[in-house]
Every structure is written in structure tokens, then in C-alpha cells.
Amino acid sequence: GESVGLHLPTLSVQEGDNSIINCAYSNSASDYFIWYKQESGKGPQFIIDIRSNMDKRQGQRVTVLLNKTVKHLSLQIAATQPGDSAVYFCAAASPSSNTGKLIFGQGTTLQVKP
Amino acid sequence: EPEVTQTPSHQVTQMGQEVILRCVPISNHLYFYWYRQILGQKVEFLVSFYNNEISEKSEIFDDQFSVERPDGSNFTLKIRSTKLEDSAMYFCASTTEVGGNEKLFFGSGTQLSVL
Numbered sequence: 664g665e666s667v668g669l670h671l672p673t674l675s676v677q678e679g680d681n682s683i684i685n686c687a688y689s690n691s692a693s694d695y696f697i698w699y700k701q702e703s704g705k706g707p708q709f710i711i712d713i714r715s716n717m718d719k720r721q722g723q724r725v726t727v728l729l730n731k732t733v734k735h736l737s738l739q740i741a742a743t744q745p746g747d748s749a750v751y752f753c754a755a756a757s758p759s760s761n762t763g764k765l766i767f768g769q770g771t772t773l774q775v776k777p
Numbered sequence: 778e779p780e781v782t783q784t785p786s787h788q789v790t791q792m793g794q795e796v797i798l799r800c801v802p803i804s805n806h807l808y809f810y811w812y813r814q815i816l817g818q819k820v821e822f823l824v825s826f827y828n829n830e831i832s833e834k835s836e837i838f839d840d841q842f843s844v845e846r847p848d849g850s851n852f853t854l855k856i857r858s859t860k861l862e863d864s865a866m867y868f869c870a871s872t873t874e875v876g877g878n879e880k881l882f883f884g885s886g887t888q889l890s891v892l
Contacts, residue, residue, distance in 0.1 A: 695879060697879070697880065697881075699883075704885070704886075705885050705886070706781075706783075706868050706870075706883035706884050706885045706886050707820065707868070707883045708883070709880060709881075709882065712880055752819070752820060754820075756879045760825075760833055761875060761876055762808070762825040762827065762832040762833040762875060763808050763810065763825055763872055763875035763876075763879040763881065764810075764822050764825055764833055764879075765822065765879055765881060766822070767812075767819045767820040767821070768819060769818075769819045770819060
């Protein structure tokens with residue numbers, strides 16, 4: 664079946680350093696991916712998305728890289744700040760569904776040390 | 778910025794009781810969803826809803842679950858007879874389009890505790 668997984672449950676970084684959160688997916692037909700940020704007590708908040716016809720997409724302080732060969736994507740956060748502390752989820756649009764269903768990964772908790 | 782709103786934020790109920798979780802999706806969105814997240818686990822898809830009918834549901838979404846859009850703004854999830862294992866955070870989401878651009882907007886969730 665379809666699955667999306669994250670490599671590390673927890674990532675601890677120093678404030679100001681760059682953070683890299685990795686994610687793998689199983690279905691090579693997946694063509695749309697999203698990174699969400701979830702702060703305590705809140706719902707997932709959209710960060711950035713990427714379609715499979717791209718390898719890289721940049722936002723404000725965030726970059727998503729997609730490697731379709733190894734079915735891997737990563738989220739890079741530049742100059743990590745304390746406000747970036749949260750749980751980060753990657754999600755993939757289910758290619759077997761046309762209803763907008765997303766398959767979520769397990770989540771990586773990013774801890775930013777001052 | 779428009780947002781998905783959910784009420785209540787917390788719901789405590791006794792096992793076997795019915796609960797209704799309420800959501801107001803973003804006004805121009807056409808596709809609506811319920812997801813749930815058991816503590817410490819990943820966010821799981823429950824059901825998608827479009828054009829006043831269910832378009833897809835997961836194996837979790839059994840006969841005890843139902844969804845409804847009773848008017849032009851509300852979208853509800855009903856659990857007919859709650860079980861202990863229904864305790865989770867329930868998220869409503871909505872989006873404008875699907876088919877490769879599923880940028881879902883999520884509400885803040887309802888924490889359901891079944892005692």
C-alpha cells in the first residue's frame with residue numbers, strides 16, 4: 664500500500680543553524696507532496712508544496728527537495744529560529760485517489776536550542 | 778486570512794454516547810475532509826466529501842461514523858456510539874481543488890476524549 668515515512672522522530676538543532684528533515688515515500692506514482700508544521704494544540708499548517716515535475720522549490724527560509732529516483736524528499740529550514748520548534752509532517756497526495764486524500768508521514772519533532 | 782474553524786476544541790464523552798464535531802470550512806472551498814490523530818501518531822485520513830456526498834472513506838470510517846453538510850457553511854462528523862479507541866484529535870480540512878494540487882487547509886482540531 665501507500666506509505667509515507669520520516670527518518671527521524673526528533674531533530675535537535677542550535678538556533679541559527681540550518682535544519683534538514685527527511686521523508687521517504689513508497690509509491691513512485693505519487694506526484695504531489697506537502698510539508699506541514701504542527702504546533703502544540705493546533706492543526707497542521709501548510710509550509711510548502713512541490714509537484715513531481717520539479718526537483719526543488721524555495722519559499723521564505725524553507726526549501727523542499729524532491730528526489731524521485733530514490734523516492735525521497737527533504738525540508739530544509741535556513742537559520743532555524745525558536746519559533747520553528749514544532750512537529751513537521753510530510754504528506755503525499757494519494758495517486759490512487761482523486762479526492763484530495765493525503766497520506767501523512769509519522770512526524771519529526773524539531774527542537775531549537777537557544 | 779480565511780481559516781477552517783472547529784468546535785468544540787475539547788469534547789469529553791462517555792463510551793456509547795453520540796458526539797457531533799462541527800466544522801466551518803473556508804467559504805469558497807468545495808472539498809471537505811475529516812482526519813484524526815491519535816496521540817503521538819500520524820495524521821490519518823477518515824473521509825472526503827464533495828458535492829454533498831462522500832467521495833472516499835477509509836477503513837476507520839465504519840458505520841458508526843457519518844458526515845453531513847446540513848447548510849451552506851457547516852460540515853459535521855457524527856460518531857454514533859463512541860468507543861474508547863475513538864479518543865483522538867479530529868481535524869477538519871478543506872480545499873479548492875484536487876487532482877494534483879491538494880493543498881488542504883486544516884482547522885485547529887477537536888480533542889475527543891472517550892471515558
